[in-house]
Amino acid sequence: MNKKLFxxxxxxxxxxxxxxxxxxxxxxKVKAQxxxxxxxxxxQSLNLILQPELVFNFDNGIRLTSIARAHSDLISNIAPGSLxxxxxxxxxxxxxxxxxxxxxxxxxxxxxxxxxxxxxLGKQQTVWGKADGLKxxxxxxxxxxxxxxxxxxxDSRIPQWTLKLxxxxxxxxxEFIWLPDQTYHALPEQDSTYGFTSLRLVPSQxxxxxxxxxxxLERPNRFIQDSDVGLRLTSFWExxxxxxxxxxxxxxxxVLFQQFAQTVNGPTVTVTPQYKRTHVFxxxxxxxxxxxxxxxxxxxxxxxxxxxxSPLINNGVIASPELFYVIGLDWSAPYDIVVSxxxxxxxIIKPSNNLTRDKHDTTLSMMLGRQFLNDTLEIQLLxxxxxxxxxxMIRPKINYQLNDDVKVWLGADLFYGDSNGLFGQFNHNxxxxxxxxxxx
Amino acid sequence: MNxxxxxxxxxxxxxxxxxxxxxxxxxxxxxxxxxDEGIAVSRFLTMELxxxxxxxxxxxxxxxxxxxxxxxxxxxxxxxxxxxxxTAFLTxxxxxxxxxxxQWLYLPALRKVRRISASDRGDYFLGTDFTYExxxxxxxxxxxxxxxxxxxxxxxxxxxxxxxxxxxxTDEIAAELGYSRVQQCVDDQIWMVRQSKMWDLNGNPLxxxxxxxxxxxxxIWTQHIxxxxxxxxxxxxxxxxSDVQYDKEINDNLFTKNTLKRGL
Numbered sequence: 001m002n003k004k005l006f007x008x009x010x011x012x013x014x015x016x017x018x019x020x021x022x023x024x025x026x027x028x029k030v031k032a033q034x035x036x037x038x039x040x041x042x043x044q045s046l047n048l049i050l051q052p053e054l055v056f057n058f059d060n061g062i063r064l065t066s067i068a069r070a071h072s073d074l075i076s077n078i079a080p081g082s083l084x085x086x087x088x089x090x091x092x093x094x095x096x097x098x099x100x101x102x103x104x105x106x107x108x109x110x111x112x113x114x115x116x117x118x119x120x121l122g123k124q125q126t127v128w129g130k131a132d133g134l135k136x137x138x139x140x141x142x143x144x145x146x147x148x149x150x151x152x153x154x155d156s157r158i159p160q161w162t163l164k165l166x167x168x169x170x171x172x173x174x175e176f177i178w179l180p181d182q183t184y185h186a187l188p189e190q191d192s193t194y195g196f197t198s199l200r201l202v203p204s205q206x207x208x209x210x211x212x213x214x215x216x217l218e219r220p221n222r223f224i225q226d227s228d229v230g231l232r233l234t235s236f237w238e239x240x241x242x243x244x245x246x247x248x249x250x251x252x253x254x255v256l257f258q259q260f261a262q263t264v265n266g267p268t269v270t271v272t273p274q275y276k277r278t279h280v281f282x283x284x285x286x287x288x289x290x291x292x293x294x295x296x297x298x299x300x301x302x303x304x305x306x307x308x309x310s311p312l313i314n315n316g317v318i319a320s321p322e323l324f325y326v327i328g329l330d331w332s333a334p335y336d337i338v339v340s341x342x343x344x345x346x347x348i349i350k351p352s353n354n355l356t357r358d359k360h361d362t363t364l365s366m367m368l369g370r371q372f373l374n375d376t377l378e379i380q381l382l383x384x385x386x387x388x389x390x391x392x393m394i395r396p397k398i399n400y401q402l403n404d405d406v407k408v409w410l411g412a413d414l415f416y417g418d419s420n421g422l423f424g425q426f427n428h429n430x431x432x433x434x435x436x437x438x439x440x
Numbered sequence: 441m442n443x444x445x446x447x448x449x450x451x452x453x454x455x456x457x458x459x460x461x462x463x464x465x466x467x468x469x470x471x472x473x474x475x476d477e478g479i480a481v482s483r484f485l486t487m488e489l490x491x492x493x494x495x496x497x498x499x500x501x502x503x504x505x506x507x508x509x510x511x512x513x514x515x516x517x518x519x520x521x522x523x524x525x526x527t528a529f530l531t532x533x534x535x536x537x538x539x540x541x542x543q544w545l546y547l548p549a550l551r552k553v554r555r556i557s558a559s560d561r562g563d564y565f566l567g568t569d570f571t572y573e574x575x576x577x578x579x580x581x582x583x584x585x586x587x588x589x590x591x592x593x594x595x596x597x598x599x600x601x602x603x604x605x606x607x608x609x610t611d612e613i614a615a616e617l618g619y620s621r622v623q624q625c626v627d628d629q630i631w632m633v634r635q636s637k638m639w640d641l642n643g644n645p646l647x648x649x650x651x652x653x654x655x656x657x658x659x660i661w662t663q664h665i666x667x668x669x670x671x672x673x674x675x676x677x678x679x680x681x682s683d684v685q686y687d688k689e690i691n692d693n694l695f696t697k698n699t700l701k702r703g704l
Contacts, residue, residue, distance in 0.1 A: 027522040111702070118702070127551040154549055166698065173698055234697070239542060241555060241697070286555045288540060293557050332557050374489060374675050375567030376497075404497050404521035439523040 023057040033435035038412075044193060044431045045147070047073040049155070051106070067107040072100050075193075082192035083146050086217040087184040087254075092123070092160065107159050120164040125157050126177055128232065128245060129297050130284050131326045133365050133384055134344055136297040137245055137282045140177065140230060142252040144186040148194045148426060150395075150413050158183055173234040180227040182220050184275060185252040198425040199356040203258055203271065203307060203316055210260075211268040218274045220250055230280075245282035245299075250275040255305040258316030269311050276319075278303040293330040298323075306348060307356045320350030340367040356420075362387040376401040384423065391417020391424030397433075408436045463628070465588040465604040469581050471631040477579065478660050478686035480506040485516070485681055487568055492674025497567070499524070502704060504694050505578070510535040513695040514576065517704050524548075527566070528700040533576055537584045541576065546700040553697045562618035569647055569668040569677040573617055579632060579651075579663060581606070585613050586622065594625050596634040597652060601625035614641060630654070630661045645671045658686045 028051065035045040049071050056064040071094075073079040081099030088094075094104035109122030129138035134149070143156045161181035167174050188195045196202045206212050220226035228249035235242050254273035261268055279302040286295035304322040308314055328342040344363040348355065364387060369380040378399040385392030397411035411433045417424030487499040500520040506513050511534055518527040526548040533541045540558040547554065561573035573582070586606035594601045606622040608614035621639040626632070632654060640646040648671070653664035666679040693699055 027525070118698075125551060130552070152549065154551060168693075168698075173696075236542075236697075239540070288542070288555055288557045290540070291557055293555050295555065330557070332563070336563060371567075374491065374564065374569075374673070376491075401523075403495070405523055407523070437523075439521075 022059045025055040025057070026053065027439060028052045029437065029439045031435065031437045033433055035413075035431040035433050038414075038430040038432055039428060043075055044429065045073055045075050045078045047071065047078075061113060063111045065107060065109055065111070066105070069094075069104045069106040071102050071104070074100055076100075077191070077193040078146065080146070082189055083144060084187050084189050084217075087142070087186050087219065088158075089161075089181050089183040089219075089221075092158070092181050092183045109162075116167065118166040120162070120166075123159050123161050123181075124164070125154075125159045126162060126164065126179075126230075127153075127157075128243075128282075128284075130286055130295040131297055131328065131342060131344070132340065132367065133342065133382065134326070134363065136324050136326050136344070137280070137284060137299050139249070139252065139280065139299075140179070140228070140247060142183055142185040145194065145196075146186070146188050146192075150194075158186065171235050171237070175230075175232040175234070177230045177232075178227060179229070179249075180223050182226050182250070184219070184250065184254065193429060194426060196425065197419065198422055199307065199309075199420050200422055201253075201307075203256055203269075203311065206269045209267065211263075211265055213268050213270040215270060215272045217254060218272070220275055226250065239287050241284075241286045243282075243284045245280070245284070247280040247282075249278060249280065251278050251301075251304060255317055256307065258311035260311045271316075276303060276305060291332045294328070295330070296325065296327045298325040300324075304348075306352075308352075308354045309356055310354070313354045318348075318350065318352045318355060320348045320352070323347040323349065336370055338367075338369045340369075341365065358388045360388075386417070386421055386423060389418055389421035389424060391415070391421030391427075393423045393426075405440050406436065406438045408434075410434055462590045462593065462602060465590045465606075466583075468590065468602055468604055468626055468628070468631075469583055469588060471628075472626060472633065473580050473583065475579070475631045476660050477507075478658070480504070480688070480690040481684060481686050482688045482690055483681050483684040485679055488676075488678040488680070489567060489569075490676045490678075497521075499566075504690055506690050506692075506695065515695050515700070516575075526703050528703065529566070530695060530697065530700050531576060532695075543572070544697055544700060546697075551701075553700050562616050568679075569670045569675055570649075570679075571618060574649075581624070581633070585609060585617065591623075596625050596627075596650075599627050599629070599634060601634055602628050619646065627654075632661055632663065640672065647671060657684045660686055 031049040033045065033047055034043065037044045049069060051067060051069045053067045071080055076082065076099065079100045080102035081096060085093060094102040096102050105123065107123050107125065109120055109124040112119050126140040127138060128140055129136055141160055142158045144158060160179050160183055163178045165176045228247065230247035233244045255276050257272045257274060259270045261270065280299055282297060282299040284297045286293060301322040301324065303319060305317045305319050308316050308318055324346045326342055326344045328340065331339040333339050342365040346361040348359045363384065365382065365384045367380065367382045369378065371378050380397045382395040383392065394414045395411065397409060399407055399409045401407045412431065413433065414430045415423050415426045417427065419425050419427060482504050485501045485503045489497040499518060501516050501518050503516045511532060514531045516529045518524050528546040531541055531543045543556040543558055544553050545556050562571050565572050565575045586608055588604050588606040590602055591605045592603045594603050604624050604626060608617060608619065614620050618640065619638045620641050620643055623637045624633045625635040627634050632651065634651050636649040638646045648669050650667045651663040654661060655664065656662065662684050664681045668677040
């Protein structure tokens, strides 16, 4: 983030708050986690997050929330500096104090109600959808993949400068969002611990004798024309929680157009990353029946891009609409065990035989969980598996709440499957985790 | 002769057949459920959770309840500790026995309102010794879940009580609730349960709930302290109600998922 802007914002909120605030709530989260690679016993990550939060409640009903975050990781290949930062809008980019430390005004927003319309203005998180583990409709905000999808969504989601309006008309809640902040998924550099290598996500390395020319990311930067806009209608009907969603956005992942040409330097593949627009139409639903909760999301993306097996085919990319959905069943099983299963399916609508992934792609997930000792001890097992590639990950975890303020955990992130798979690409990254979180 | 008639009458009227019969349990339950609870209430609730080693956790919440004809809506917002602040719980409780209640939980770590299965009613509510069903019923009793009978009289905190024993109608309901038997001591002056004892599905003593500091607030009898002892785990929960207001206007918007998400 621009330093001057950062200072101006801090100054603004200090002045306004000191003058007008009548009630201040504050808290600070300190989170530390150590990841140990199970293959060689080396430290994979050693990170520390310090996250102070201030909430000012004004006497006119307005509320200002401000969350800052200092995040450091002492292991170079996973440190904040190992992230490609081109995808950040300059006004949203965290300040990289050193390779190991970044400072960020994480959230900063005003909430107010006027004539039964609720306004939330500022840098904030917008969360849609009902799925766990993977995202279908929860695509409004981009996220950082510094640790693939292992970090908590609340930590990995990138808050954006947003205007959100909410208004209720009869049985329907309307939510309108406008995001002039052109920030997209923050991807790890290829040589970092969780750098992408799967052919689903990145093109294969050119053969020997062929040069690779990776161009700079072309990020949209027009304030109005390149902003995202969305609308969500929410209702409760006959026991069903229903939403209808619409989003006009730039897909948060860049499209990697590839061009093969003979140049003065010899044969060269030029990769040009670009962001492309898509309409997203979606719906979500959930209801409870006896011991079961059914929930789901369906999303239709009008314009998505998928890598082909060769740069010679259609510039390495096929554009197609995509139907992506998830159906989940949560079962309150005997002995207070919670069993949560999900089926994710993605369908590429346009026919093509030259893609690096299957036209129909299926991922299954299962989560088993149980609380003990009056919710102070929690044991959880999450398994995510891709049916097409036969890869996946297994995440056992034990959480213990030491007291009201401190919790500790022990867990593992274990990957399996082929290195071309979404999960299998990190097969060498299996790790055991110990961590603690203190909120005061 | 007069003496003979007197002895006969005395012996007849002293038999149980003619003694002052205790009130039928179903009627007691109806009295409990028809007691004025106000249309709506706002109150602060402090929860003290103590494990068997004496380690204590304290939660502070702001709770609201409002009746809408045959529907009761309850919302609980967590204020402290900071680790669970902004957690919120919402329930729509329907009178019709064949209609499941609707329940939602907002977890700030996920930033999502999650639907909860209503048949989790025997599960313990957010680490307390109360079940979701206990929380939902508040000072009422479930008519349709139990067969009940009056089994005697007792005294709690110096107040006369009628003892009623309730057995779940079916094994399935017993399993849902987590109780095989419930014994309640009902103050027959104000129709409020002063003490409840529950037994688990194997018939072992499970927990005891004791209500105290019962006094009128704006003309409505209100319990201000609830103590629960779980005999199996040794864990204890104390609920302390304060700033109880029945006459405060409570906006319907409080009982929506949007408010659950935004907080108070």
